[in-house]
Amino acid sequence: MTTLTSDLDPGDFGEPRALTTRYSLTDRIFRGTSRSAGTFVLLVMVLVGGFLTAHAVRAISSVGVVKFVTTQEWSPETNHFGIAAVLTFTVLIAMVALTVAVPLSLGGALFITEIAPPRLKKIMTSVIDLMAAVPSVVYGLWGLSYLQNHVVGLSYWISTYFGWIPLFKVDGAEPGNPLPNTALYTSSTFIAGLIVGMMIIPIQTSMMVESFSRAPQGEREGAYALGATRWGVIRSVVLPFGKGGIIGGVMLGLGRALGETIAIYLIISPVFSVSFHVLQNGSNSVAAMIALRYGEANSFAMSALMAAGLALFLLTMAINFTASMIISRSRSGAESEV
Amino acid sequence: MSLPSETAIALPPAPPSSVAPRRSGWRPADTSPLAVLSAVRGSSVATELRAEEINAWFGDHKVLDRVSLTMPTGQVSALIGPSGCGKSTFLRILNRMHELVPAASMSGRVMLGDQDIYAADQRVTSARRRIGMVFQKPNPFPAMSIYENAISALDLTGVRADRVVKDFLVEDSLRKASLWEEVRHRLHQPAGGLSGGQQQRLCIARAMAISPDVLLMDEPCSALDPTSTRRVEDTIGELRGQVTIVIVTHNMQQAARVSDRCAFFLAAQGQPGVIVEQGPTDDMFGSPRDQRTRDYVEGRFG
Numbered sequence A: 001m002t003t004l005t006s007d008l009d010p011g012d013f014g015e016p017r018a019l020t021t022r023y024s025l026t027d028r029i030f031r032g033t034s035r036s037a038g039t040f041v042l043l044v045m046v047l048v049g050g051f052l053t054a055h056a057v058r059a060i061s062s063v064g065v066v067k068f069v070t071t072q073e074w075s076p077e078t079n080h081f082g083i084a085a086v087l088t089f090t091v092l093i094a095m096v097a098l099t100v101a102v103p104l105s106l107g108g109a110l111f112i113t114e115i116a117p118p119r120l121k122k123i124m125t126s127v128i129d130l131m132a133a134v135p136s137v138v139y140g141l142w143g144l145s146y147l148q149n150h151v152v153g154l155s156y157w158i159s160t161y162f163g164w165i166p167l168f169k170v171d172g173a174e175p176g177n178p179l180p181n182t183a184l185y186t187s188s189t190f191i192a193g194l195i196v197g198m199m200i201i202p203i204q205t206s207m208m209v210e211s212f213s214r215a216p217q218g219e220r221e222g223a224y225a226l227g228a229t230r231w232g233v234i235r236s237v238v239l240p241f242g243k244g245g246i247i248g249g250v251m252l253g254l255g256r257a258l259g260e261t262i263a264i265y266l267i268i269s270p271v272f273s274v275s276f277h278v279l280q281n282g283s284n285s286v287a288a289m290i291a292l293r294y295g296e297a298n299s300f301a302m303s304a305l306m307a308a309g310l311a312l313f314l315l316t317m318a319i320n321f322t323a324s325m326i327i328s329r330s331r332s333g334a335e336s337e338v
Numbered sequence B: 001m002s003l004p005s006e007t008a009i010a011l012p013p014a015p016p017s018s019v020a021p022r023r024s025g026w027r028p029a030d031t032s033p034l035a036v037l038s039a040v041r042g043s044s045v046a047t048e049l050r051a052e053e054i055n056a057w058f059g060d061h062k063v064l065d066r067v068s069l070t071m072p073t074g075q076v077s078a079l080i081g082p083s084g085c086g087k088s089t090f091l092r093i094l095n096r097m098h099e100l101v102p103a104a105s106m107s108g109r110v111m112l113g114d115q116d117i118y119a120a121d122q123r124v125t126s127a128r129r130r131i132g133m134v135f136q137k138p139n140p141f142p143a144m145s146i147y148e149n150a151i152s153a154l155d156l157t158g159v160r161a162d163r164v165v166k167d168f169l170v171e172d173s174l175r176k177a178s179l180w181e182e183v184r185h186r187l188h189q190p191a192g193g194l195s196g197g198q199q200q201r202l203c204i205a206r207a208m209a210i211s212p213d214v215l216l217m218d219e220p221c222s223a224l225d226p227t228s229t230r231r232v233e234d235t236i237g238e239l240r241g242q243v244t245i246v247i248v249t250h251n252m253q254q255a256a257r258v259s260d261r262c263a264f265f266l267a268a269q270g271q272p273g274v275i276v277e278q279g280p281t282d283d284m285f286g287s288p289r290d291q292r293t294r295d296y297v298e299g300r301f302g
């Protein structure tokens, strides 16, 4: 046996070497293009945030951050305005939307990936894509002229039987009245949330389908071979694997729900006092308020609207940031590979 | 060590009704731990498996033609043959995994004892529970711990068991798979952290935890190094007699080492697969009757 020799001088050991790489021309072009695209996206984010902040400063500094966050009314003319009401309603609408959309998307996605025969799977996938392509103003019109009339009955029923829960209380409701005043139940947070829920179902579903269908076939078969039922496979393989996709889908939907403008604008009748009675006539949202008010706004009122926009921007940023943290910590993508 | 029989194990004093089947209609009349255990684990006797006149198709493509094979109680049967001749398909028909493939179909009967597992009154889940399977690629559930993996079958089939029974089953099945000593101190770590060979033995343990009557293995060692292969082969040796084993392998030495009986599959060009010859392993390797078998086991084609 020979001893190992090395041309490296002994002092070199332990010193990390500087690694240099030479890229080919195509590689350099590709890297340059993708890097500038990435930078551009970041730049747009920063520009939007900076622009909003710059314009919002005037309004916020005239009332102070605390008053801006806690005031419910919105009248910049009298220097009395804040986002307490609009932001609360925005979040309430988003919560209603998620309550409706998450179970439906989850069930739909599981049906598409785990249960539907191949033909039906194709059909359903294209229907979902089609739903995602419908513009939100169409959802709004449909909600206003069709869905609302059919949902007030449900609102009435819920408030009659569950009105003792503050969330479902409707002021001025007359449970015994054979001809209830349906106007009490129209244009509510609930109906707006329902429409927004319909709008976010497709994005949530397709994101979940995407992640469920990547659940490793080997693990699925492993579970089936142990005598698992379909539900057992879903519970032990598909859902743990798709956790990241579920959270991602929900967060994407939430972001969309918080920012939705036109459909909510069409449905609600704006109010500016916080109310958690979701079934009751009158609601609001930051985006809808901006759309409603900017036409008549002078420069100070405009600054106030910018401030409201900034609050919404920060909220969605925070949500997306949390979501991406949760996703990166969960397992999606990892397999039991050797 | 391997545990000779359930009755030899001293369990702590009986907690009342430690196992409650959730969906299945049965409930053990006797709720002492031993009765409960044997209820969880079924009859726990190896049973003869007999395939009769099996044909199989993928769509219009016929891949098996009237294959009949008897896999005797407690013995190891090896399925050998060149790639693509239908060994995996045949194996997957034996525990009704074939029907998971869209457009796959089959005919014939698979008798487990005196019961046709494809009979109309048979549940597919109960057939798979009684006929366990180990795959070519180790596939433990990576999100679960080693402990949870070993008893995942209980959870998947809706059987609730309490701590004592679970602990016992985990140790017993890991011992059967010759994995206990290596993992006893890290039972609650994720299964993804095990080596490939350990993962494969964990899959064997997982299948053994519900005491199947039959264990099917599809090239269980092809992703493993020689040492791990040896351990898995030893494990198969330990399980002989306790469970009827059917193993697909491309490794002739392995077939010769582990099996009692052997079946040689062959598919002529464009034709469905058939069994050319079957019999005791010694005869198949020592004095094959068919020239094609002789060529194959001596490594001259395939």
Ligand SMILES: Nc1ncnc2c1ncn2[C@@H]1O[C@H](COP(=O)(O)OP(=O)(O)OP(=O)(O)O)[C@@H](O)[C@H]1O
Pocket: B058, B063, B081, B082, B083, B084, B085, B086, B087, B088, B089, B090, B101
């Ligand atoms: N999912 C499938 N869809 C269509 N055809 C298939 C499918 N699986 C297998 N086949 C076909 O069935 C035949 C038998 O395949 P099988 O996997 O049973 O062979 P095998 O003997 O296990 O081969 P190997 O030794 O390479 O694993 C092959 O011709 C194969 O192309």
Ligand SMILES: [Mg+2]
Pocket: B087, B088, B089, B218
């Ligand atoms: Mg195969």
